[in-house]
Amino acid sequence: MKRFLQISFLLMLFSSFSGASAIAQTKEAMNMTIAQEVIRLTPADLATFAYRGYFKSQGISGYGGLIQDHSSGKVSNKDIVQAAIAMHLLPDSTLNNRGYLNALDNQLREINLH
Incomplete structure (x- = not known):
């Protein structure tokens, strides 16, 4: 607006x-x-940024801490999107994009498997 x-x-x-x-x-x-x-940040990019600790200033741990927090439910895909929005990496509307959120969740699970 x-x-x-x-x-x-x-x-x-x-x-x-x-x-x-x-x-x-x-x-x-x-x-x-x-x-x-307009910034194009794919769910895979966002998962990688989160894993590498780019959102630590937003209270989201990186590396093993992220994997553990995501697996336990302490950090959700929406938490990561909100952190990216706060850092002006994504538009607010991303929070309502179920496809994007699901793809991010899948990417985070994929990181967990590796």
């Missing part, structure tokens, strides 16, 4: 200027804003 308001503001601001130059600048600004928001 915040991003939508920012883009709307940019459109209103640039619409007050006339000419093709202003329109081109508006489109460029919108594309840059949107590009900054």
Whole structure:
């Protein structure tokens, strides 16, 4: 919602200027804003980041601690996604993506087997 308001503001601001130059600048600004928001982090990448301890600052252990915490239910796939969201690696909507969450869970189990 915040991003939508920012883009709307940019459109209103640039619409007050006339000419093709202003329109081109508006489109460029919108594309840059949107590009900054879209980060593609696969469930496999996220599981690897978690395993390597990238979310320790978010209270998620790495390596053997992650495997143990995930196996015991202390850390869930949603916990890891929330940590990634907090670090601006994933959009908030990922928490509602069951396919992504299931794939992450499968990746974490796969790491546990190795």
